[in-house]
Amino acid sequence: MTTASSADHPTRRDFLFVATGAAAAVGGAAALWPFISQMNPDASTIAAGAPIDVDLSPIAEGQDIKVFWRGKPIYISHRTKKQIDEARAVNVASLPDPQTDEARVKAGHEQWLVVIGICTHLGCIPIAHEGNYDGFFCPCHGSQYDSSGRIRQGPAPANLPVPPYQFVSDTKIQIG
């Protein structure tokens, strides 16, 4: 080390500086990871997000219920014939977020509309059976959805999303 003691060997010193700095950067980034990761949902929260079963038999025609899945309100509407016809009579091309009613319900179960009841504008909860389209009305900023949960008027950009669900039997669905 007698000759390597000063700046006359810049390459070795530079290498040390760069290597130490790089190791510090890698270590710092790795140490940061647990601090960020802890903010994600924990294991019990994820486990609590398991699918739920909903019994449809008590819901009369024209009624709707609200259930919660993963902290979100899910509207389940038992639509009337009139509501279904209204939803299907619309010219799809004229909609802000074009989607057919058939694509939003399960074939053979047209009377059941299942949507996540969160306004696609800024996350408020629309009121069911309100508004000009016999669907949903969000009082916060005036968005109106039709009986298929599609946006028709107001600032919301998209239709009410349909959560993943399937019919376990004719009167029972599993959401999730």
Add this chain to the structure above:
Amino acid sequence: MSGPSDYQPSNPALQWIERRLPIIGLVHSSFVVYPTPRNLNYWWTFGAILSFMLGMQILTGVVLAMHYTPHADLAFKSVELIVRDVNYGWLLRNMHACGASMFFFAVYVHMLRGLYYGSYKEPREVLWILGVIIYLLMMATGFMGYVLPWGQMSFWGATVITNLFSAIPYFGESIVTLLWGGYSVGNPTLNRFFSLHYLLPFLIAGVVVLHVWALHVAGQNNPDGVEPKTEKDTVPFTPHATIKDMFGVSCFLLLYAWFIFYMPNYLGDADNYIPANPGVTPPHIVPEWYYLPFYAILRSIPNKLAGVVGMFGAIIILCFLPWLDSARTRSSKYRPLAKQFFWIFVAVCILLGYLGSQPPEGIYVIAGRVLTVCYFAYFLIVLPLLSRIETPRPVPNSISDAVLAKTGSRSTPMVSTAIVLALAASLFAGSIDSAKASEGSDQPPGNKWSFSGPFGKFDRGALQRGLKVYKEVCASCHGLSYIAFRNLAEPGGPGYSVAQAAAFASDYKVKDGPNDAGDMFERPGRPADYFPSPFPNEQAARAANGGAAPPDLSLITKARSYKRGFPWFIIDFFTQYQEQGPDYVSAVLQGFEDKAPEGVTIPEGSYYNKYFPGHAIKMPKPLSDGQVTYDDGSPTTVAQYAKDVTTFLMWTAEPHMEARKRLGFQVFVFLIIFAGLMYFTKKKVWAASH
């Protein structure tokens, strides 16, 4: 921080800011060009280590507060769920809990360094007093933090410490009620402790700023205790002190990581894994190791008020140190007598710490009194006297003279002090174990566990067999309330598939409700459910078991421990021996004997057990040969059952143990490489300055 900055940034944007708020200049003059004595040794690195630890504690504490629930009914469980469910929750909790110990370890080194080298002397008195204030705030913060998990030691520690204030004449009882916010330690106490535990670190940070400010006005002291005179005596803070401190911190991180990843419960008390119970006091209430010397002083004085005054006085006396020691020579390096008395004082403190961990009886009481007198005598008699009678050796003219005069022999005292301190640290650390109840007699035999050591893993077969034994035998009396069925399918567990865990869950009936009719009902278990308790509540459990509620088994292997005296704890530290709990549980399961030996009588309704404290246990012998069938051909003996079920209970106590050890290995590889790089970089930087 002293005087106007001559810092002139070249960047116009920085110039604009600098003219309006000279903060960059402040940082520049304090941490870049600031002149540092060039003879500082590594004891000076602990200032940087302490800053690092304060930052670490605040950072991890803020994160833990995001997941913790400060409620008497929920606090214990929320801590357990942090460790079990939150992503890296176990790591963050270990970092914070071990961090407290590391913080105190560093602060003691820092304080003793100041004591040895006379860092409290003129013109650094205010700097020193600010340090004592920081230390007091740290003690308050550490105590309140220890209360938050709401375990047995937390609860009773809080009771004992708050009761100290009842010693105050006339107002004592009212003050204690005021501190509690109730008739006893309870939910209001926990709430305010949480609030204050969150607040105080920021006050500490504030006083640290003052401490550093005062330091930068007076300048750093140094091992030779002479003020820098010329430019040759100092080096710029950056890069010299910066890189040296970073190397010191990275070495300290190795010690810190040893505890975090391999011995996370070593410095804690097993009783704190038992939820707080206002009806039962642990056999010995001991504070964390860093308070033990003061606890010993408290107990040594046979008068309530005097004891409390003595304990607080032992800390407050440090404030008067600059005036008690009026010697002209700063550094004990040049004070032959002061040097010897300093080491005697260190030994007194360590022995006081040891006594604080022992039951207050017999020789311990007398030794405690003698050492308490010695402690105060050092400040009140020895130091004032020494400053009059001692003839110090000649002090070098300047720091550069001292540096040039250094010979090869200078490393010897460094090595000896390092050895003494390492011994001291391990003695402190070990005294926690010896603080355990002395009433247990037979030491349970040690087992060989697949999960011991740095690369230990759970034996999947043993976990599955143990689960079977639990389900068929233990579950009729004991709950497992912190384990969810989904945990069975998690990595590091018994190795079930998700479907197997769901099928296992559906065998159980779980109480749910109310349903639409307002009734409670039973349904099959789901993966997200926790193992149900066999009894609807604690009263029912008591009634069914002759008055003794069977404990929940989730944490049993962590909540049980036994005495491992000197020198085992030193060996334990290096071998990472953490198996007291499982050894104990396994031993109790096998320790039943039908007939109590001659001369031993046990109460009616209890059973004789070789290893249980007092030998009288309410649990009848739970296991007998051939009781549970194994599919994998393992012997169906009590010894095998005990080992399997204990392994399983060890997993229920710490489901992430394998992840902890695996990450620990990676961290160690990184830290060793990093510390090595730091060392060579530091060498280069300092070589260029000669």
